[in-house]
Amino acid sequence: MAEFTIRPYGDPVLRAVGEPVREFGAPLRTLGDAMLRAMKTAKGIGLAAPQVGLSLQLFVMDVHDEDFAPVLDGKERRPEDIMPMLLANATVSVPAGEPDTYTEGCLSFPGVTGDVERVERAIVRYRDADGAPHVLECAGLLARCVQHEHDHCQGVLFIDRMTRAHQLLTAAKVKKLKRATTAEMKAARKQA
Numbered sequence: 001m002a003e004f005t006i007r008p009y010g011d012p013v014l015r016a017v018g019e020p021v022r023e024f025g026a027p028l029r030t031l032g033d034a035m036l037r038a039m040k041t042a043k044g045i046g047l048a049a050p051q052v053g054l055s056l057q058l059f060v061m062d063v064h065d066e067d068f069a070p071v072l073d074g075k076e077r078r079p080e081d082i083m084p085m086l087l088a089n090a091t092v093s094v095p096a097g098e099p100d101t102y103t104e105g106c107l108s109f110p111g112v113t114g115d116v117e118r119v120e121r122a123i124v125r126y127r128d129a130d131g132a133p134h135v136l137e138c139a140g141l142l143a144r145c146v147q148h149e150h151d152h153c154q155g156v157l158f159i160d161r162m163t164r165a166h167q168l169l170t171a172a173k174v175k176k177l178k179r180a181t182t183a184e185m186k187a188a189r190k191q192a
Contacts, residue, residue: 004038004052006107009157009174010181013050014108018057018153021088024131028058032086032129035060044107046145048152051108057089059149061142068140079142087136090126092150094119094143102144106158112173114166116158122146 007013021028031054039047039060046061062084069076099117106112122143124136138146148158159167159174 004034006038006042006047006051007053008177008181009109009159010178011053011108011185013053013055014152014157015155016050016055017155018048018050018055020057021127024088024127024129028086028088029129031058032060035086036062036084039107042107045141046149047107048149050152050155057153058087059090059153060084060086061145061149063142063145065141068138068142070142071137073134085136086129087124087126087146087149088128088131090124090146090150090153092146093123093125094147095121095123097121101163104144104148104158104162106148108157109159109174109177112159112170112177114159114162114170116144116161116166117163118144118147118161120144124150 035047035049035052038052039062045063046059048059049056064079064083066079070079070082071077072082097119099119101115101117103113104116120143121139124138124146125133126136127133136146151157151161159170162170
């Protein structure tokens, strides 16, 4: 499979709600492996299919937070035993709780970071590469990553979740990135 390029902000695919994954098995595993390579090349911990131009309900992640043990299908697991992960058609529930504020970044927003409030717990129902259903209960960095990547699959970006102060602080960088992406896409269409 060809190598993926991460789509920067301004690409319309980032605002689209992804379609459900319908085909499982070897082709999905191959796609997930290509996404993981792109994520690792970019030094990320999570990557959603829209970030590589695919409007799908799919994301991959490789998160090692030793402070919080994930619970997969009712059994506490060590992160190194379950990572990296591919999650298809995920639904995320965030239990009630007090949100914490953390600085987030995003591979589709190079050089842009901002404070985002999230409850540091999540329950994720998803299908793996073979289509088998699973439930992941997580906290800390893993819960924030799950929420961030799931948002991508819904067309919601981390800049939408930033505190108002950080939206204002990053507005110029975000607009500049969007203009550059739009110009590049327009030039590529002319060459095609």
